[in-house]
Amino acid sequence: MYRYDEFDEAFVRDRVAAFRAQVERRLSGSLTEDEFKPLRLKNGVYLQLHAYMLRIAVPYGTLASRQLRQLALIGERYDRGYGHFTTRQNLQFNWPKLRDIPDILELLADVEMHCIQTSGNCIRNVTADPFAGVAADEIEDPRPVAELIRQWSSAHPEFDYLPRKFKIAVTGANHDRAAIAAHDIGLQIVRNDIGAVGYRLLVGGGLGRTPMIGRELRAFLPKNALLTYLTALMRVYNLEGRRDNKYKARVKILVHEIGIAEFRDRVEAEFAGLDRAAHDADPAELARIAAYFAPPAYEKLPATSPAFESAQRANPIFAAWVEANVFAHRQPGYAAVTISLKGIGDAPGDATSAQMRAVADLADAHSFGEIRVTHAQNLVLPNVKQADLFALWRKLGEAGLAEGNVGLITDIICCPGLDYCSLATARSIPIAQSIARRFAAPERQREIGPVSIKISGCINACGHHHVGHIGILGLEKRGEESYQITLGGDASKNAAIGEIIGPGIPADAVPDAVERLVAVYLAERQAGEDFIAAVRRLGLAPFRAAFAQEARHAAP
Amino acid sequence: MPLRNISGEAIDPYQRVAGGDIAGRSHVLVPLAELDAVRAVGGNRLIGIEVANTTKPGTVLPVPDHVALIAIVFPSFSDGRGFSLAKCLRNAGFTGILRAVGPLIADQFGYALACGFDEVDIPAELAARQPVEIWLAAAQAYRLTYQASHQTGAPGILDRRRMARAGACL
Numbered sequence: 001m002y003r004y005d006e007f008d009e010a011f012v013r014d015r016v017a018a019f020r021a022q023v024e025r026r027l028s029g030s031l032t033e034d035e036f037k038p039l040r041l042k043n044g045v046y047l048q049l050h051a052y053m054l055r056i057a058v059p060y061g062t063l064a065s066r067q068l069r070q071l072a073l074i075g076e077r078y079d080r081g082y083g084h085f086t087t088r089q090n091l092q093f094n095w096p097k098l099r100d101i102p103d104i105l106e107l108l109a110d111v112e113m114h115c116i117q118t119s120g121n122c123i124r125n126v127t128a129d130p131f132a133g134v135a136a137d138e139i140e141d142p143r144p145v146a147e148l149i150r151q152w153s154s155a156h157p158e159f160d161y162l163p164r165k166f167k168i169a170v171t172g173a174n175h176d177r178a179a180i181a182a183h184d185i186g187l188q189i190v191r192n193d194i195g196a197v198g199y200r201l202l203v204g205g206g207l208g209r210t211p212m213i214g215r216e217l218r219a220f221l222p223k224n225a226l227l228t229y230l231t232a233l234m235r236v237y238n239l240e241g242r243r244d245n246k247y248k249a250r251v252k253i254l255v256h257e258i259g260i261a262e263f264r265d266r267v268e269a270e271f272a273g274l275d276r277a278a279h280d281a282d283p284a285e286l287a288r289i290a291a292y293f294a295p296p297a298y299e300k301l302p303a304t305s306p307a308f309e310s311a312q313r314a315n316p317i318f319a320a321w322v323e324a325n326v327f328a329h330r331q332p333g334y335a336a337v338t339i340s341l342k343g344i345g346d347a348p349g350d351a352t353s354a355q356m357r358a359v360a361d362l363a364d365a366h367s368f369g370e371i372r373v374t375h376a377q378n379l380v381l382p383n384v385k386q387a388d389l390f391a392l393w394r395k396l397g398e399a400g401l402a403e404g405n406v407g408l409i410t411d412i413i414c415c416p417g418l419d420y421c422s423l424a425t426a427r428s429i430p431i432a433q434s435i436a437r438r439f440a441a442p443e444r445q446r447e448i449g450p451v452s453i454k455i456s457g458c459i460n461a462c463g464h465h466h467v468g469h470i471g472i473l474g475l476e477k478r479g480e481e482s483y484q485i486t487l488g489g490d491a492s493k494n495a496a497i498g499e500i501i502g503p504g505i506p507a508d509a510v511p512d513a514v515e516r517l518v519a520v521y522l523a524e525r526q527a528g529e530d531f532i533a534a535v536r537r538l539g540l541a542p543f544r545a546a547f548a549q550e551a552r553h554a555a556p
Numbered sequence: 557m558p559l560r561n562i563s564g565e566a567i568d569p570y571q572r573v574a575g576g577d578i579a580g581r582s583h584v585l586v587p588l589a590e591l592d593a594v595r596a597v598g599g600n601r602l603i604g605i606e607v608a609n610t611t612k613p614g615t616v617l618p619v620p621d622h623v624a625l626i627a628i629v630f631p632s633f634s635d636g637r638g639f640s641l642a643k644c645l646r647n648a649g650f651t652g653i654l655r656a657v658g659p660l661i662a663d664q665f666g667y668a669l670a671c672g673f674d675e676v677d678i679p680a681e682l683a684a685r686q687p688v689e690i691w692l693a694a695a696q697a698y699r700l701t702y703q704a705s706h707q708t709g710a711p712g713i714l715d716r717r718r719m720a721r722a723g724a725c726l
Contacts, residue, residue, distance in 0.1 A: 007713040010699050018697040022663065030685050035661050038634060121634070151702050151714065157670035158643055158703075161636025238640045274647070282718045 001064055001370060002147050002292040004112045011154065012109045015116060019043045020102040042122055042160070044115025045101055049422045054093045054101060055118040056108060060128035060146040060170070061089035061373040065360035068371055070111040072356035078104055083356070085341060085349040087413060087464055088167070089127045089373040090118055094420050116154055121162045121249075123153035123234070127169045129177045130374040133293060134382045136330040140189045140197060142172035144290035145226065148281055152227055159234045163241035164249035166234070167206070174493070179375055181205045181214040181495035182467055184251050185233070192220045199226060203233070203263070204255035207461035211497045212252045215260040217267065223286070225271075228279035232270035240266070296368040296383055301333025305386040318393055320442055321404030326389065327380075335386050337367075339379040339396060340403040340411065344440045347429045348414040349377030358399035366392050376413055376452075378406060408445040409453060409518070410436040413464055417457030417474060418481075424457035426474025426481040431455055431510050438511040448518055451531040452491070467491035469532045470514060471498045481507050487517065487543055488535050501540055502547045509554035516546040557657075558683040560665075561675040562695065562707065565688050568677070570604050570625060585627060588616070595622065606657065609637040613644040623652060627677070630658030639671045646672035646706055662686045662694040669695060669707035 004012070019039070026036040044055040056071070071091055075083045078100050079093040086092055096104060108114055118125050126146040133141040149168060153159065159166075169178040172189040180186025186202035199221045205214030221229055240258075242248045255263045312319040327336040339359060342348050351359070363371045363381055366388050372380035384392060396402040405411045412435060415421065417428030432455055439445055454468030458475070465471030471486035482504035489498030505513055518531075520542050525534045535543065559568040570585040578584045578594055578601065585604040586594050588611065594603055604625030607616060616626065626645060628638040642654050656668050657677045668676060704712040711719065 005717075007700055007716065011701070011713065014698045018663075018694075021693075021697075025686075025690070030690065031661070032685075035633065039663060154702050155667075155698070156703055157667035157701075157705070158639045159636070160667060161634055161639065161664075235640050235643070239637055243635060243637075281714060282721070284721055285714060285717055288717070 001062055002059075002143075002289060008112070008151070009109075012112070012114050012116075015043075015114065015155070016102060016105040016109055019105060023098065023102060038120050038161070041120035042117055043101075043105065044118040045098070046119060047422065048094065048420055049418075049424075050420070051095050052098050052101070053420070054096045054104060054115060055086070056091045056093070056113060056115050057118050057125040058089050058091060058113075058373050059150050060126055060132065060143045061130050061375075062128075062132075062143060063371040063373060064111075065363045065369040065371065067111045067113055068356050068360040068363070070107060070113070072353035072360070074104055074107055075353040075356070081354075082350050082352045084347070084416065085351065085373050085377045085379070087375050087377060087415070087462060088125060089130075089375055090125060091373070092416075094416070119165075121164050121166075122160045123149075123156065123162075123166045123168065126150050126153075127167075127178055127183075127375060129171045129173055130372040130380050131177060131327060131336055131382065132172060132372075133295065134327075134329050134331070134334075134336050135173050135175075135177075136328055137175055138173040138330070139191055140172045141290070141293050142170040142178075142187075142189055143293050144286055145187070145189070145199075145223075146170045147289050147292075148227070148286055149230070152230070152281070156234075158231075159238060162234075162238055163243045164246065164251075166237070166251065176491075176493045176495070177374075179464070179467065179491040179495075182207055182464065182491060183214065185230075186214045190220060196222070198222050201229075204252040204260070205495075206250050206252045207464055207466045208250065209247055209459045209461070210250075210253065211461065211466035212256065213495045213497065214252075215255060217260070217264055224280050224283050225276065227281050228274050228276050229267070229271055231279050232274055233267045235270055236263070236266045295331070296370075298331045298334060298383070299385070301331075301385065301387075303332040305333060308386040308389055311390040315390075317404070317442075318390060320446060321393055321402060322389065323446075324404045324408055325406045329383070331383075333386055335384050335389060337381045337384050337389070337392065338374065338406045339381065339401050340406050341378050341401075342405055342411050342436065343400060343403050344410060344436045345433050348412050348432050351379070355399050355401060358395070358401065362392060362395055376406075376411065378411070404442065405445060407450045407452075409439045409448050409451040409514075410445060411452070412436060413452070413454040413468065415456050415458075415462035417455075417463075421457060421462075423460055424474070425459070425476040426457050426483065427507070428455040428457035428463060428472075428474055431472060431474065431483065431507060434507075434511050435514055438515065448522070449530050451518070453514070454489070464491060465489070466497045467495065468498060469535065470517060472510060475504060477504060483507060483510050485510075485513055485517075485547065487540055488532070490532055499540060501544045502551050505551055505554045509550060512554070513547060513550040516550050517543050520546045557677050557679055559655075559675055559677050560683075560688055560691055562669060562692075564692060566675060570602075572606075585625070591620075591623070595620070604653070604655070607641075609635060609641055611641065613641065613648065616645065617648050617650075619645070619648075619650050619652065625653040625655060626650065627655040627657045628673075630656055630660055633659050633661050633664060639667060642668075642671040642673055643706075662691045663697075665691050665695040666697060666701070666705070670701070670703060670705040672706040674707065 202214030367381035456463035486498030
């Protein structure tokens with residue numbers, strides 16, 4: 001894992017001191033609320049429905065056990081004993097007091113963490129594949145370049161007052177587990193015809209009220225040109241992006257309005273005019289960072305573990321958990337384990353301080369002290385010996401963290417919704433809970449197979465409903481919550497935006513509606529065909545017809 | 557309006573004129589559109605031009621020799637286009653004075669300097685709320701930043717690491 005040097009340390013400490021001074025100046029009236037707002041947002045502080053919310057950056061989703069323990073402590077001392085992992089690999093606390101926030105930032109700095117640029121119209125926390133460094137299909141670990149971008153973009157003097165927020169995701173693998181096409185910039189580490197490693201760049205993806213899939217800006221960018229190219233791209237966006245309407249201010253709208261070819265021409269022209277020597281990162285710098293992400297000291301193990309195999313045969317519940325939650329590792333004898341934060345009836349992505357400590361202890365015992373946060377709001381222990389999996393599963397069970405539903409229908413992505421958020425138009429957590437309860441039976445979930453349900457409580461789409469196989473968007477209609485269902489979205493390599501399949505329905509009809517969609521799939525699927533593949537083959541018509549029955553049934 | 561630079565409060569020698577009334581003035585600040593008219597009058601005065609933050613760099617570049625100052629207007633502190641425009645002008649080799657005009661806040665002073673501005677011209681109301689000491693402190697809020705600063709000449713953290721490596725190799 002990356003460790004701060006003296007410069008990183010000084011920067012984060014100075015940032016805390018600067019924010020402390022800003023809070024004081026706000027309280028003294030030196031800063032108006034309008035002036036203070038972007039300053040607090042760029043330190044992760046939102047004003048929510050009931051309280052301030054603090055969003056902590058987990059850069060590229062990598063956490064050390066001591067960091068997770070610190071988060072547990074903060075949750076206990078300053079919140080209500082739990083935190084919420086978000087779809088951008090961050091952690092949110094929902095109940096801190098403004099006057100405590102500088103002290104919380106200090107505690108974070110003690111473990112090399114911060115809240116810098118987790119909100120506001122700036123370059124946000126960079127996200128990455130949660131299986132970075134352990135996935136077999138990876139060309140290179142995406143975290144070193146993500147860390148380089150984190151540093152380069154931190155308090156960037158030119159790009160801290162952009163037209164709108166700007167999100168970057170990086171993957172080093174062929175399978176996209178970082179939803180790069182749903183980001184303002186998606187970076188994919190690729191190899192070109194002559195075997196050189198570089199980046200494929202997508203631009204203009206994003207969800208919100210105008211969902212768009214990122215377009216290819218560059219098929220191959222040499223590695224060492226990245227920061228110059230990003231400077232050119234950000235400058236074009238900063239100068240040309242719309243500022244007349246916040247809903248049209250994301251780079252996706254600029255790309256859409258002038259066209260990808262024109263956008264590319266402008267970026268390339270700016271790029272050509274920049275002094276590469278002054279902007280490119282030193283390759284030795286990337287190498288310095290990459291050294292921190294060297295593989296841990298794995299033991300030489302056989303590819304399979306007899307103890308692990310026999311434990312699966314002896315215990316079908318364990319075997320089912322393994323099937324859903326264990327991911328193949330590139331190192332023989334090891335596995336990556338996803339810890340579901342989607343216990344049936346729980347708020348998706350929430351973890352108590354006790355659970356955080358339990359995970360930190362398990363990471364120390366079984367995973368070289370390392371944890372990952374996924375954009376699906378789960379945690380990962382990336383480096384577990386197969387022979388340890390059974391013991392790990394038992395201990396997870398004691399912490400209430402052994403739900404074997406990763407990738408299944410109850411592994412629901414969900415925003416905080418109207419229970420917390422001041423933007424929300426409807427609740428989302430209770431919808432996730434009611435669907436999870438409906439499909440709780442493990443054997444039924446396994447029979448249905450992989451399905452991603454994503455729920456947003458408003459059009460801003462924090463729950464990524466557009467790219468859910470089944471997307472659920474909570475709106476308000478005539479004072480009532482109304483849920484719009486979309487089908488066919490996909491956040492993976494085959495990124496697609498789901499289509500609306502019928503009129504909005506009330507909250508209590510949502511589980512029945514999902515049930516009807518699943519029934520069509522179960523009736524029509526071919527051998528080995530999962531839900532999204534069947535939707536693609538069948539088209540929306542049979543699902544629309546089934547949904548229409550539910551909508552009629554649910555109509556008041 | 558109050559003028560501030562890295563040393564603190566500054567006296568503004570430039571007089572804002574419009575409609576060509578420049579007789580007897582040594583420093584004039586005119587809208588970009590009036591530059592040609594002012595030049596036609598001739599004389600030895602220093603000319604500043606004021607440009608909107610939506611100005612395309614190409615309409616100002618190359619900057620004529622007798623333009624000693626370019627003032628970029630920030631319509632609001634949250635509109636960051638002026639930072640990029642300043643960088644474009646500096647990258648193109650403009651070595652005159654760059655002034656940011658508008659309601660920038662103290663916390664942006666470091667950014668403005670880093671992007672190549674020399675000075676800020678802020679509304680009196682804002683200057684009263686945010687005295688010059690706050691501006692000077694805010695400009696030094698970070699001992700080091702990842703990006704180099706154009707004005708202070710301080711190298712960024714990435715550059716410092718590069719220099720440290722180069723030193724280690726000598």
